[in-house]
Amino acid sequence: MMHQQDLPLLVDLYELAMAQAYWHEGMQDRAVFSLFFRDLPENRNFVLACGQRNIAEVLEGLRFSEDHIERLKQLNRFQPGFLEWLRSFRFSGSLHAVPEGTPLFPQEPLLEIEAPIAEAQILESLIMNYVHLESVLATKAVRLALAADGRPVVDFGLRRMHGIDAGHRSVRAFRLAGLSATSNVLAGLDFDMDVNGTMAHSFVQAYPDELEAFKVYARLYPGTTLLVDTYDSRRAVQRVVSWLREDPAAKIGAIRLDSGDLAAEARDCRRILDDGGFPEIRIMASGGLDEYRIARLLAEEAPIDGFGVGTAIGVAVDAPALELAYKLTEYAGEPKMKSSSGKVSFPGRKQVFRVLGDDGRIVRDTVAGRMEKAEGQPLLEPIMEDGRILPEVVGSLASQVDGAQQAIASLPDPLLGLEPAEPVPVQISDYLTQLQRDTLAVVAGQRR
Amino acid sequence: MMHQQDLPLLVDLYELAMAQAYWHEGMQDRAVFSLFFRDLPENRNFVLACGQRNIAEVLEGLRFSEDHIERLKQLNRFQPGFLEWLRSFRFSGSLHAVPEGTPLFPQEPLLEIEAPIAEAQILESLIMNYVHLESVLATKAVRLALAADGRPVVDFGLRRMHGIDAGHRSVRAFRLAGLSATSNVLAGLDFDMDVNGTMAHSFVQAYPDELEAFKVYARLYPGTTLLVDTYDSRRAVQRVVSWLREDPAAKIGAIRLDSGDLAAEARDCRRILDDGGFPEIRIMASGGLDEYRIARLLAEEAPIDGFGVGTAIGVAVDAPALELAYKLTEYAGEPKMKSSSGKVSFPGRKQVFRVLGDDGRIVRDTVAGRMEKAEGQPLLEPIMEDGRILPEVVGSLASQVDGAQQAIASLPDPLLGLEPAEPVPVQISDYLTQLQRDTLAVVAGQRR
Numbered sequence: 017m018m019h020q021q022d023l024p025l026l027v028d029l030y031e032l033a034m035a036q037a038y039w040h041e042g043m044q045d046r047a048v049f050s051l052f053f054r055d056l057p058e059n060r061n062f063v064l065a066c067g068q069r070n071i072a073e074v075l076e077g078l079r080f081s082e083d084h085i086e087r088l089k090q091l092n093r094f095q096p097g098f099l100e101w102l103r104s105f106r107f108s109g110s111l112h113a114v115p116e117g118t119p120l121f122p123q124e125p126l127l128e129i130e131a132p133i134a135e136a137q138i139l140e141s142l143i144m145n146y147v148h149l150e151s152v153l154a155t156k157a158v159r160l161a162l163a164a165d166g167r168p169v170v171d172f173g174l175r176r177m178h179g180i181d182a183g184h185r186s187v188r189a190f191r192l193a194g195l196s197a198t199s200n201v202l203a204g205l206d207f208d209m210d211v212n213g214t215m216a217h218s219f220v221q222a223y224p225d226e227l228e229a230f231k232v233y234a235r236l237y238p239g240t241t242l243l244v245d246t247y248d249s250r251r252a253v254q255r256v257v258s259w260l261r262e263d264p265a266a267k268i269g270a271i272r273l274d275s276g277d278l279a280a281e282a283r284d285c286r287r288i289l290d291d292g293g294f295p296e297i298r299i300m301a302s303g304g305l306d307e308y309r310i311a312r313l314l315a316e317e318a319p320i321d322g323f324g325v326g327t328a329i330g331v332a333v334d335a336p337a338l339e340l341a342y343k344l345t346e347y348a349g350e351p352k353m354k355s356s357s358g359k360v361s362f363p364g365r366k367q368v369f370r371v372l373g374d375d376g377r378i379v380r381d382t383v384a385g386r387m388e389k390a391e392g393q394p395l396l397e398p399i400m401e402d403g404r405i406l407p408e409v410v411g412s413l414a415s416q417v418d419g420a421q422q423a424i425a426s427l428p429d430p431l432l433g434l435e436p437a438e439p440v441p442v443q444i445s446d447y448l449t450q451l452q453r454d455t456l457a458v459v460a461g462q463r464r
Numbered sequence: 465m466m467h468q469q470d471l472p473l474l475v476d477l478y479e480l481a482m483a484q485a486y487w488h489e490g491m492q493d494r495a496v497f498s499l500f501f502r503d504l505p506e507n508r509n510f511v512l513a514c515g516q517r518n519i520a521e522v523l524e525g526l527r528f529s530e531d532h533i534e535r536l537k538q539l540n541r542f543q544p545g546f547l548e549w550l551r552s553f554r555f556s557g558s559l560h561a562v563p564e565g566t567p568l569f570p571q572e573p574l575l576e577i578e579a580p581i582a583e584a585q586i587l588e589s590l591i592m593n594y595v596h597l598e599s600v601l602a603t604k605a606v607r608l609a610l611a612a613d614g615r616p617v618v619d620f621g622l623r624r625m626h627g628i629d630a631g632h633r634s635v636r637a638f639r640l641a642g643l644s645a646t647s648n649v650l651a652g653l654d655f656d657m658d659v660n661g662t663m664a665h666s667f668v669q670a671y672p673d674e675l676e677a678f679k680v681y682a683r684l685y686p687g688t689t690l691l692v693d694t695y696d697s698r699r700a701v702q703r704v705v706s707w708l709r710e711d712p713a714a715k716i717g718a719i720r721l722d723s724g725d726l727a728a729e730a731r732d733c734r735r736i737l738d739d740g741g742f743p744e745i746r747i748m749a750s751g752g753l754d755e756y757r758i759a760r761l762l763a764e765e766a767p768i769d770g771f772g773v774g775t776a777i778g779v780a781v782d783a784p785a786l787e788l789a790y791k792l793t794e795y796a797g798e799p800k801m802k803s804s805s806g807k808v809s810f811p812g813r814k815q816v817f818r819v820l821g822d823d824g825r826i827v828r829d830t831v832a833g834r835m836e837k838a839e840g841q842p843l844l845e846p847i848m849e850d851g852r853i854l855p856e857v858v859g860s861l862a863s864q865v866d867g868a869q870q871a872i873a874s875l876p877d878p879l880l881g882l883e884p885a886e887p888v889p890v891q892i893s894d895y896l897t898q899l900q901r902d903t904l905a906v907v908a909g910q911r912r
Contacts, residue, residue, distance in 0.1 A: 181627030213478030
């Protein structure tokens with residue numbers, strides 16, 4: 017298993033190779049790299065930026081140990097002087113980032129890093145890995161929260177997430193995205209999110225009689241949720257009702273349906289519970305749910321009070337990757353850009369200005385040069401300087417969640433829906449447009 | 465960031481809740497849970513089972529610390545006696561598993577666990593998380609290796625993988641699946657896979673002149689690969705050829721194309737290199753490649769000698785999840801199964817027998833009871849007993865890779881292609897069919 021202290025070696029070889037070349041050539045000028053995306057995935061109206069805080073913490077603590085240096089020697093590519101440079105490596109740069117939980121559109125940077133070029137280059141894959149994971153998962157989870165329209169959505173995704181790091185960090189992203197609770201004990205404790213859970217089919221099966229399993233659970237966990245679909249949901253709920261009527265001391269908070277026609281089963285179970293005198297017992301649904309199925313269930317007025325969601329959010333199943341790019345936009349004060357076919361980008365360090373209307377909704381964004389003034393609220397703010405996280409820039413997780421929820425609520429209604437919607441207009445400032453033109457002219461020299 | 469020692473808390477709450485119920489009720493009989501899948505994802509002809517070795521190591525070392533116990537108390541659900549049970553928790557069960565790198569079909573267990581029921585229940589999410597990740601990634605990667613038809617496929621996926629654990633373990637899965645190399649330094653070193661890499665566009669951009677960047681790299685890394693598409697690939701290769709003809713000391717191993725019409729660019733660059741007298745310089749391609757694009761490039765006879773693949777394998781983008789199920793199949797010697805609508809499974813502990821034809825290809829599989837004899841090679845073998853990994857059952861990674869490659873090569877040709885193919889016939893033994901019938905009859909009592 018990977019040890020956390022080995023994080024500095026979790027790089028792509030070319031990053032170390034390029035860093036050694038910069039070191040070898042004495043190229044120590046500052047570079048600016050921008051992390052952004054050119055296109056939204058299908059089925060996404062925005063990206064919810066997330067992961068900036070965690071990567072800042074990683075960067076602050078990153079050190080190459082003697083053991084790392086020894087291991088790098090095995091690759092027979094690195095010179096003693098460069099290994100010495102790595103030995104004394106401390107990230108000395110700055111990070112500007114949008115607050116976590118900010119909805120973004122193409123060409124808007126999630127994060128910009130400024131540092132001596134070798135430092136910034138070494139961190140490429142690590143920064144991308146951190147921000148990509150959390151943004152991918154938050155961007156999916158917010159759709160589930162929106163589809164559930166105020167009903168709780170509980171994360172059941174641990175078993176399908178890609179590894180234990182994802183299984184942990186996901187929950188913080190889900191909290192920012194507006195989910196209500198998680199089944200994940202460690203992550204729930206670490207990120208102060210409600211931890212809940214019910215029972216598995218195996219528990220019911222381990223008893224000769226389903227009702228006996230329910231009674232054991234209710235005795236131990238008053239107000240628990242019973243999983244009723246191991247054999248036959250309606251029959252199970254009828255038996256639960258009979259039991260509860262005979263035993264007023266027993267307390268059940270909810271039932272959970274995990275298979276079959278959830279709308280029909282929920283309706284029948286609701287009626288059985290209501291007729292039995294238990295209108296306060298809630299109905300939870302799970303089993304292959306995604307935002308579309310949730311929306312359909314609610315459109316059919318299925319009497320479901322909350323949803324457990326696993327695979328859909330655990331791997332962001334319909335868009336498990338964002339085409340995030342980490343692009344050099346400035347070196348030694350010179351604007352930089354690539355001119356490969358079909359890939360538009362803009363040089364220079366940037367700021368995004370967001371204009372809200374009187375109703376608090378986004379009217380437009382402007383991507384501008386970092387030093388420009390433009391109408392609206394600037395989204396990128398410094399979170400690290402000289403390799404240190406700035407104190408008090410990022411508040412408590414609870415205040416971050418509030419900020420994220422407010423930022424999400426500022427999206428125009430169509431963007432809060434599940435169907436593809438017209439994006440917010442994203443303008444490029446005149447300065448940036450001119451800078452792109454000038455930089456392309458310089459670049460054109462390389463094509464001749 | 466998650467600390468590795470916190471792994472025991474990376475569970476779904478219901479697992480601890482069920483375990484406490486079993487503890488409370490004194491239910492200590494042995495349970496068998498089977499990890500299998502009911503259906504293949506679209507675009508997959510088989511699942512390449514992977515991850516069994518890593519989870520066995522996790523299980524062997526799993527201990528709840530005082531700190532874990534203190535944290536669990538915060539949930540206000542656990543009784544002192546149960547926390548005491550957790551404090552002395554050691555996995556005492558056995559694991560049977562197919563060798564890593566075995567292609568499997570629906571209903572064939574990847575792994576079966578046998579242990580006192582509370583132990584086996586606690587481990588559900590962790591076992592699934594481990595085996596799911598590695599199997600998902602290996603199952604995708606083998607398709608890339610097959611599509612490349614002997615040409616090297618290099619893993620460039622770290623930046624898009626879901627977190628650092630995936631970024632590490634993936635590479636072991638890729639090696640078993642038949643990839644050639646990785647860009648990932650740590651994982652390459654840990655899993656003894658070739659580490660390679662070239663340069664990023666940023667490196668070229670950092671120099672005023674593209675050729676100057678190439679010269680720096682070639683001087684430092686003789687035989688390196690040059691990324692030629694930052695501005696204009698053909699023009700760049702022409703300049704490289706002129707330079708190499710002037711400077712016979714310079715050695716270039718390959719060029720890499722990362723954008724545009726890869727087939728056309730490769731053809732033109734090949735001609736420029738050949739005409740210039742450098743037929744030995746290879747052409748690598750990357751940039752949004754998946755198995756279909758690779759197959760198309762080869763069908764068009766694009767002169768490409770190797771492929772770098774990122775997103776496609778990094779998140780198994782078209783099927784990032786497998787619907788793995790972890791199902792109770794036996795408790796206290798009694799066969800168990802669920803009878804929810806539409807979900808077929810079989811009770812009891814199992815064995816899979818694989819029959820090969822004279823050509824070494826799979827003719828059929830039989831899923832049978834564990835104690836049955838049937839024609840063919842049994843696939844499941846014990847890898848842990850009494851909570852300890854059996855020595856010498858799992859060989860070196862190199863021998864595992866050989867075994868995996870042999871197992872993959874035993875698939876009938878259509879299954880080795882990219883298009884959906886008729887699966888290998890999977891028979892269910894008469895004994896298992898009868899056991900299912902008998903168990904359903906018992907279960908039916910619960911539905912009345």
